[in-house]
Amino acid sequence: MRRLSLLSENDNTIRRLEWAVLLLFAGLLVGSYVFLNGQSDRTDLISPPLTAALLVANLIPAILLLVLFGRRIAKGRAAKSAIGSSGRLHVRLVALFSLLASVPMLLVVIFASLLFQYGVEFWFSDRARGMLENANDLARGYYSQNQRDVGEETITMAGDLRNLLKETNIASPDFAEAYVFQVLTRKLNESAIVEYGKDGVARTAAAVEPDSRDQRTKITDAVINQLKAGESYVVTAKSNKIEAVTALDLNGDIFLYAARDSNMLALSQWERAQEVLQDYDDLFSRSRSLQLQFNIALFVISLLIVGLALWIALVVADRMVRPVGELVHAAKRVTEGDLATRVPTPMERDEIGTLGRAFNRMTERLETQTTALLTANEQLGSRRAFIETVLESVTAGIISLNIDGEIRLINSRAQALLAKEGDNLLDRQISEIAPEFSDLIADDIENTIIEFTSGTEIRTLEVKIVAENSGHVITFEDITQRLLDQRRAAWSDVARRIAHEIKNPLTPIQLAAERLQRRFGKNIGEGEEIFTQLTGTIVRQVGDLRNIVDEFSSFARMPKPVFRMDNLVDIVKQAVFLQDVAHPKIAFTFEAEQQEVPLVCDRRQLGQALTNILKNAVEAIEQRSENDQDFNLADGQILINVDANDGKLSIILDDNGAGLPADRERIIEPYMTTREKGTGLGLAIVKKIVEEHFGDISFSDAPTAGTRVEIIFDPMKLERLGQNSAAPAIHDENVRSFGAIRKQTAKKVRK
Template sequence: MDAVTTPMTAEAARKRWFSVTPAIEFGVLGIAVAIALLTWFIVAGRNESEQLLTPPLVALLLVANLLACGSLIVLIGRRMARKRAAAAALGGGALHVRLVAIFSLLACVPTVLLAVIASLLFQYGAEFWFSARTQGMLENSQKLAQESYAQLLSYVDNENVAMANDVNIMLFDRRWEPQSIDFQTTFAQDVYQRSLSNSVLFSVRPNGELQAIAMVKNSDRNPMQDVPADEIRKLKGGTAQSVVGMTAARTYSIARVAGTDYLLYSTREGDAKEMVSRMDRVRAVFTDYQSLLNRTRALQLQFNIALLVISLLVIGIVVFIALRVADRLVRPVNELVAAARGVAEGDLGVRVPEPKTQDEVGVLAGAFNRMTERLQISTNALVTANAESESRRALIEAVMSGVTAGVVSIDADRNVRLLNASAMAMLRQGDVTGKPLAEIAPELAALLDGPEREAVVQVSPGGDPRTLAVKITRDDEGQVLTFDDITQQLLDQRRAAWSDVARRIAHEIKNPLTPIQLAAERLQRRYGKKIDAEDGTFARLTDTIIRQVGDLRRIVDEFSSFARMPKPLFRRESLLDIARQSMFLHEVAHPTIRFEMDTPDPAPNLVCDRRQIGQALTNVVKNAVEAIEGRGEGEALPRGEIVLTILDGEEGRVMLTVADNGVGLPVERDRIVEPYMTTRSRGTGLGLAIVKKIVEEHCGTIGFTDRPGGGTIVTICFDTDALANMVTADSDTADSADARPAALTRGNKS
């Protein structure tokens, strides 16, 4: 069987993504650790500390570490955003997380690019400065400085040695004394010609003191003060012809004067200071360069590590700022969402704090507060109006439910807008609001097409004919129909009219009947034997008169019974006894019809007038017998049968049904209980009218329905609770009834 797949909802997708997030975080952490270890192995695997790693390799390692660690920082920031959003009242935090992700992405991309560019620039710059060409340039510069230094020393030394030779010539060849003017003059000229600053011819006493023999100086300072004693000892103790040196102030040379114990000390000032400074600078630069050259890779790694740390710090700061900014952006949005949910739940008093800054969020918050305030005012007005409308509607419904007239309100499309309980009862309908009137009561809908404002119509809801007096009120929105059920009123009017007619007819006819009957009987007794001796014609005529007078008297008695029924005497009677006696009389008279009774055990008693209820049942059974006889004769017809059933219903009801298989109900079935309404040639039309009157006086109802298979079912229902309160004070109890009623000889289910 194929699996049924259902689309994943947004909430389920979000939960599934959040459940996968820890795995992603641990995966990124593992990748970051693996990249860090790989970087360490690559760097530690190169032993030449003075050799730089290639820029592409360093850039690749930097990007890999930066992406891994940056992604981990972003995921940590995302988790913090989720926790903050989950701690909020709304929860979820999709917008919060999305803002943090966007800010982080915007920060990571330029940071990575900047780090890569800076790393490459540094790598290629370092390659240039630590290249062999640069090293050669620095070495050549150092050699050049050293050569300049040596040349200066050599020049001063050579000139001083030459002067020592000149002194030797002046002392031994020319035999000038050192104190002579010729010696002093020639000595001074020789110093100036050789571009020397100072020159002293001196000797060293045994005690180590220096004794100047001849001196040339360019300042007030005595040059003897600057003669280095260690250089003199070095010269005295060695075989060198001269010693040369340089201080911060001067370049000096001490030379032996051949053939004497004299020493010649000469100096050159000015160039020495600059030369010493240059040499110190060159020496310091070269030393620093050598130190850097030995730490080339360490510096490369330090720079890239610092660049990585700074980049990660920038990403972390940006993520933190993104969290703060997201909080500030999302908080008013969450407040608006919470307020909107409150409004959706019916809380129109909710308001959102308006920020001090009049930006878009502040404008939105103000607009939302104004909207909810207006909604609250409008809703309160609507609630008040609805309450008033509901109060008026309740009053109208109370009034409409209390009136007996039916009221139906329809709209312009003739659809029902409102109908009261009386209308539902008269039309046998439930709540039909919104349905067309033509489907509910087409007779009433037909009246709307005419100009009449009032009319009397016949309706048959549920097969029960009713006469309604209808009044129509029209307006712009629709129409209102009010109607009363005048069926009983018309029946009562006809009954009252027929009762008055019956009373008058009975009075007018009954008076001459007795004299006519007495006269006919007297004529028959007195003259019957004399006149009717031969053919008996006189006897037949007088018998006819007497018989017809009897028929007229019976008719007059029925008129009298209908016109003025005697007041019933209510007693507790055995309903089974009354029913058996009524059935027994007709059973004896009509042996071809099968009579049957179906009664409960025990059969219920009924508070009633025994004579009137017996008369009513007798008339009903008599009509059933006549209906069976009215079928005609034929072999195909089933045997006539009459079944009387007693039912002890619930809620204080007792029902009697008389079912027959006769000709059935006539077409004008709604008029069969009206006086003088009959379908039989010899009927008076008063039997069922009398039955209905008796049943109504006993708080009951009578109904007529078609029997399945043919025939009629007459149903009589009594309200036993109402009859229980009508027992006559001096009446006998049910014990006075015949305890052994006549039993039916054919068919009994009691």
């Protein structure tokens, strides 16, 4: 922005300078015109220094205007070029060429103006004019002298002939001889005696060396009138001769004509002198105009020279900028991704040509390398996609760290295990996301099992850490369910053994206590009450032990489910109804969008599972009412919802009881309970029943207070089991056989 502001201020300054120079130039022109027209005598020359000063004073602002105009043209041409710059190169070349042309030109103009002015001043000085006039006077005097000589010779010859005519006749040979002698001795070339008769007709009385013309035509009325007016002779100068006429007998109208050939060289010199003097007078009258014209010519030529220099500067700048502009245009295309672009191969072997060839080599290499890089990137992209597909398909979480502990790669399973779904974990520190992993890396632990709090759940993770030069790769897997299955299998085996070892002596003990009560109870006397109380205690405790053993047996050896098509809504309603009747103070709410929800299931086992879940919800509400003084049993609420969407069936139970414990992942483990009288087998049995129905069960916090239990079934999987009835039949037979064995054993004990 600051640079743009400076450029704008610079343009404004240049614009003001242009107007100032234009006004100065106009003022100087007007001032010079007024000064020149104000001179009193416009034929007088202006002094050379003043003329040169006026010329230079007008020339300098004119050159500045021309340079500024050239600057505008340069900027416009630069803006239209491929570079599209502010035209600094053009402007600098214009300024340089203008300076190189203007400085010597001004010196030459000053010198030429002064030289011409002083020359003109000398040419039109009095001295030069005097020389020309003297030469002309000499030529005129020489020519006039010749004319006087011819006239005087003619007068003298006329006197001699006049005397001779007194002695002889004009037609006599003596007169003719004397006449010829007179003409030749006086160096005349021709002569004639013309007589006018009474009739007014001129006749040639005598002639010497006459030319082809009639001499009578030489004596005109104007000549006769001049002679009669008192002129002694009349001389006429022709181009080739000097003619003179005088009177022999003025009364008798007899005239003498004489002519001498002119000196052609002298005549031409005299005529030339007259022409030179005439031309000189004409030039002198136009001397000031010529002076101004010469200075104007110098002014125009100077501007033409500067303009030519500007034009050369623009041409040179264009030639210099054109390859640079081609390079800039090619560079822009390269930045846009067109690596196949090339600049025209320059023919010049200068720096610009070298730069163009280097640019072409560079783009050629870039194109080759880019093609190779694109190919490599495609291969890397394919490999990366393959690796990402593999990473997304594995069940383990994988995190790649750089040397600084920043996450470079993480799969979706890792985000799910860390409860960070949807978060952008790239470039974040592992210490922020999972401090447990950061501690393992700091302690150089490669393989271990840790407990990790994922949101509100505690998970058991098996962690493996591999150190690399570029960082670490962490692989971890959730083994919570695996450990739970292992513990459940172990507890199932333990339960089976306990049931086998404890159940066998329970029946004889109970039967023995009952027999003692019947046989000896009435014969004891004073100790009968105590005896009866003791035997009753034995029977009751044996019954309690039998119940525990029965639960062990149920958990260790649950019967196989009998899958038949049934209505899930009826099963849920029945379980809710039983609990609602047993616990009238608690509000049970059942919701179902459809009254008929078909499901292939074991009605008895599924009802048992729902009953166990409802019992746990009731016990959680009772526990909260005991621990929370602000919560009464009547405030308890249990909401059951059956929903069928997206091909799945779900049963959602929400209560407002005490809620889940901290180690909520272990609540489905066998013998895991938070109540004093609980066996810890209820939810374990529920988990097993749900799994045998190919379903999933999850525990979470309810939207309000309490616990949410969600059971999801896949009807399509269960539908394939609907016609399998062999297993249930075998199971029923086994149950009946086991009951018969129990009855036979009881009879033997009684005996």
